[in-house]
Amino acid sequence: MFKRLLLMLLPIIVFGLLAGCAGEEEKGKDFGFLPVTKMDVKVNGEFSISRPVDLNSGFIWREKYDESMIELLENAVDTETKEDGTIVLYQVLRFKAKKKGNTQIFLASTRATLEGPIVASQEVFDIYIK
Numbered sequence: 001m002f003k004r005l006l007l008m009l010l011p012i013i014v015f016g017l018l019a020g021c022a023g024e025e026e027k028g029k030d031f032g033f034l035p036v037t038k039m040d041v042k043v044n045g046e047f048s049i050s051r052p053v054d055l056n057s058g059f060i061w062r063e064k065y066d067e068s069m070i071e072l073l074e075n076a077v078d079t080e081t082k083e084d085g086t087i088v089l090y091q092v093l094r095f096k097a098k099k100k101g102n103t104q105i106f107l108a109s110t111r112a113t114l115e116g117p118i119v120a121s122q123e124v125f126d127i128y129i130k
């Protein structure tokens with residue numbers, strides 16, 4: 001009796017598992033890949049990364065990088081006035097390359113909440129130091 005029940009339910013279980021896997025695959029397509037920007041810099045050379053920021057939203061850019069390869073010199077907010085008079089805020093991260101090699105900088109636009117940080121967007125920078 002148990003074998004008959006199992007044989008009848010087996011196709012339903014397999015079909016359900018396959019349908020569940022297809023659904024997960026569709027969800028992955030929504031996120032895509034992180035944008036990657038490639039940069040070349042010389043040892044002891046400085047470079048900046050600038051991203052728009054809305055201080056009223058509470059989201060700011062957080063950086064993660066290999067401190068043995070690059071050094072964060074400055075993390076500041078700068079402004080730009082457009083032709084129509086609107087002011088746009090930018091978070092400017094200024095770095096210095098320490099030694100030859102390849103490294104990455106990960107940026108995430110995050111906001112702190114009681115439940116933990118919320119990430120709005122993320123970017124990756126491939127840094128080639130000559």
